[in-house]
Amino acid sequence: MNENIETKTEGTLPGALQRIVNVARLHLVNKSSLFKVPIFVLGLVLIFNLVLAWTIIQLMQNVDPESAENYHYWSGGGSGFIVVYMLVIAVQSISMTFPFAQAYSVTRRDFYFGSILAYLALSVFYATLLSVLIWIENLTNGWWLNAQIFSIWYLGLKTIPEVFFVLLMSLIFFSFIGSAAAVLFVRFKAWGLVGFFAVIGVLALTVIVVPILTRTTDAVGAWFVTTGTIGISAWLLVPTVIAGIAGMLILRRATPVS
Amino acid sequence: MTEVIRVSSLTRKFGKQAAVDNASFTIEKDAIHGLLGRNGAGKTTLMQLLTAQDFPTAGSIEVFGANPVENAKVLSQLCFIKESQRYPDEFKVRHVLESAPWFFANWSESFANDLVEEFDLPREKKLKKLSRGQLSAVGVIVGLASRAPITFFDEPYLGLDAVARQLFYDRLLADYAENPRTVILSTHLIDEVSNLLERVIVIDHGRIVLDEQAESIRGRAFSVSGTSGAVDDFASTRKVLYSSRLGGLTTATVESTSADDRKAAAAAGLEISPVSLQQLIIQKTSSSEREFEHSA
Amino acid sequence: MDESRPIFIQIAEQIEDSIIDGELAEEAQVPSTNEYAAFYRINPATAGKGVNLLVDEGVLYKKRGIGMFVAKGARSALLEKRRKKFLAEFIRPLLSEAARLDISAEQLVDQIRKESSK
Secondary structure, three states, X not given: OOOOOOOOOOOOHHHHHHHHHHHHHHHHOOHHHHXXXXXXXXXXXXXXXXXXXXXXXXXHHHHOHHHHHHOOEEOOHHHHHHHHHHHHHHHHHHHHHHHHHHHOOOOHHHHHHHHHHHHHHHHHHHHHHHHHHHHHHHHOOHHHHHEEOOOOHHHOOOOHHHHHHHHHHHHHXXXXXXXXXXXXXXXXXXXXXXXXHHHHHHXXXXXXXXXXXXXXXXXXXXXXXXXXXXXXXXXXXXXXHHHHHHHHHHHOOOOOOO | OOEEEEEEEEEEEEOOEEEEEEEEEEEEOOOEEEEEOOOOOOHHHHHHHHOOOOOOOEEEEEEOOEOOOOOHHHHOOEEEEOOOOOXXXXXXXXXXXXXXXXXXXXXXXXXXXXXXXXOOOOOOXXXXXXXXXXXXXXXXXXXXXXXXXXXXXXXXXXXXXXXXXXXXXXHHHHHHHXXXXXXXXXXXXXXXXXXXXXXXXXXXXXXXEEEEEHHHXXXXXXXXXXXXXXXXXXXXXXXXXXXXXXXXXXXXXXXXXOHXXXXXXXXXXXXXXXXXXXXXXXXXXXXXXXXXXXXX | OOOOOOHHHHXXXXXXXHHHOOOOOOOOEEOOHHHHHHHHOOOHHXXXXXXXXXXXXXXXXXXXXXXXXXXXXXXXXXXXXXHHHHHHHHHHHHHHHHHHOOOOHHHHHHHHHHHHXX
16 A cells, blocks of 8 residues: 555535535435335334224123223334334435445545434434324323323333434434444455444453353443443444444545446 | 746556556646646646646646645636536536636636527536536536636547537637637647647656647658668667558658658658658557556 | 548648638638547547647647647648648659550640530
8 A cells, every 4th residue: 555645635625514514415315215214103103003002902802891991002113113224214324325435436534424414414414303292192181092002101201302312313323333334244245244243243242241251241230220221322433433434434535346 | 937836756556457557748838738638647636736736746836836636726726527528416517607707817707698699508407417528518617717827628529529619719719819828728639629739748547758839740640652672771770669560561650850851751752641640659659658658 | 531641631732721711721720639529430539639639730720728820821831731742642653654555645634625615
């Protein structure tokens, strides 16, 4: 490698910022996978679950009207789906848009920051959307059927702002993990993904095995309990930032392979 | 001539194979350059290196006096849409036209619109549903309408018919005349473009085998044919690029600009015919291939 | 365009032909370099080189900001030049080929007379 000519970084903020915003806009052109598909699925989830809840209630009323009155339909799928789907969005849109951004002569750095900006915006959008849905769910007493479809109160949260915070942190976490996976794929193709899952596997194993080996399972469990959902969501920022920095470093030498 | 790109001892290896092999050359400001060579000669790799889409194994590249890698100031002056360019799945033709001006400061919307009409492109169609020729037209339109200070066209006309290719050449010439800029056109259809070019760079097996003004190449070689004895006599004291023999007859391409050589050939009773840029390059590259095989 | 010779020389010759044939009168404006480039489908720099060749020879002259014009006396100068060229490129080879074929100068003149009265 010829390293004697060091990369000149261009500092003028408005120009650089504009380029980053433009890259984010490039991602957001993909409206169907970024908005239409997930919102459509959310709609389906809502309708399907409501029909299911209503049907169960009808059936129960025939048998035991009193318990039907107290029946509490419960599904956590609605919010979880979007959170995991953020990972898919990040993988897909980075690997698709990178070769195109290269044709538009965008630096890798601007491309990466622009992508991250797009995912932050998406995360805020979906955290808001889900919070509003959960708020409505609360207000209507479970869509008038006592059904929980989007709510995540089971995580021990008390207010809508808490819900918003946990959702936002999770969405950002998954989109950054997705970005790191996508960047590995862009740079190393299939082997990159193999490596990605290997690293994730090792990390997961470490989290499980180390407490067992060191006989600190109880302490770790206690830590999770005392830290709580809010605290754990905040702690997610650490792996998020690590994934973000790793992604940036990996992309720096990626090429749009023909 | 001012140079906008300077390449020194540039090498790019994939494993042991050198796609670009110790190449050194410059690109002149506001001239149309032909980057010519066979398929697989290293044209695309070279352009990917110049646009910092790929990284050199050795050597250096300066674009506007700086290393282009991660250099937004330099890269924003370049436009390079590859022949095999990939677009995001959901992009329609319209999206390309709408997003291009975000990245190319000199983008001309009216020029782009004219070209869309002339190439008869459906704006609302997704790029992945376009025919090969239509996809090439998208690349051609972005390349032309971006009016980037340095524009790279890599075999820009795959799937385009002769009429559409002529349209591309005509629009390129006309717009270049109005808005002079540096153009690097890579192609193996040399005859079609030879008159458009000011500079010619020929690459073969990753090496630069010819780098000259197009006008000085024209007429630098001619071909003689006649009885083998007469041709051999004539050719023995001159530089022969290529020769072939059939029965007692020989045809030889002789590198020479001198009118005296032509007169001597005529006096020797040989048939003289001109050599086109394409023929010259084919013969240059096939002779370097022989050298290559010898040294390998 | 003829492949064997530089294009700018051929462009210059085409302009000369137009002047000799009277299509471009003296003091008339000559098409721009870009128009020649578009018409012949050649690089504008090449067309410019051809035009400049004629400027150097005094056949064309430049009016700043307006364009190129045919110089006064260009046609007669070109005729003079072409006649010299005619001698070198046609008459002399004709005579040497005639000598090889044992055709005398008188016979040649006779043949030319016959051909031109056809």
